Amino acid sequence: MKKISFFALASCFASSLFAAPETYVIESSHTFPRFEYSHLGYSTQVQRFNKTTGKITLDRAAGTGSVDVIIDAKSVDTGYALFDTHIQGTDFFDTATFPTITFKSDQLTFEGDKLTSVSGDLTIKGITQKVKLNVTSFHCMPHPILKKEACGANASTKIKRSDFAMGKHTPYVSDEVTLTIPVEAVKE
Structure with missing residues (x-):
C-alpha cells in the first residue's frame, strides 16, 4: 500500500513539474495599449488603441513562453476624430x-512563476526595433465570470518616435514615448 501511495504522489508531483505550456487568447475588451508623450511641454498626453488581438503562451513552471500582440493602428483613439485622422497619416502611423502594429517576443523572464519582462520585436510603420517590456504586475487565476483560467499584466517600455520614422514635430512633441500594454487573456 505504501508503494502505491508513493507512486501516486510521485506521479502527481512529476506531472506538475512537466506541465505543458498553456495558451491564452487576448481579451480585446480589456486590452487597450496606450502611448504617452510630452505635448509642447504643457502636458503629458495619453492616447490609446481600441482593438488588440493576439495570443500568449506560458509555461510558468519552465519559465518559458511567447507573446504575440497585434494592434489595429486604425483604432487609435485620441478623443478627437480630426486628430485621429491626422496621426493615421503618412507623417505618423501611415495606417x-x-x-497594424505588432509585438513578437523572443524572450520571457520570470522570477519564480511571476513574469517580470518580455523582450522582442516591436514593428511600427514597417520598421522593427528590439524592445524590452517591463512587467509591473502579473496575475493568473480562474476568471470569476468566464469560469476559465485567465492571466493579466501591465507591461511598458520607452521608445523613440524617430526610430519608427514618426519624428515629425520633435522636439516640440517629445521624441520619447512611453508605450504601456495593459493586457488580459483567457485560456483557450
Missing part, C-alpha cells in the same frame, strides 16, 4: 500602408 493606409501599415494598418
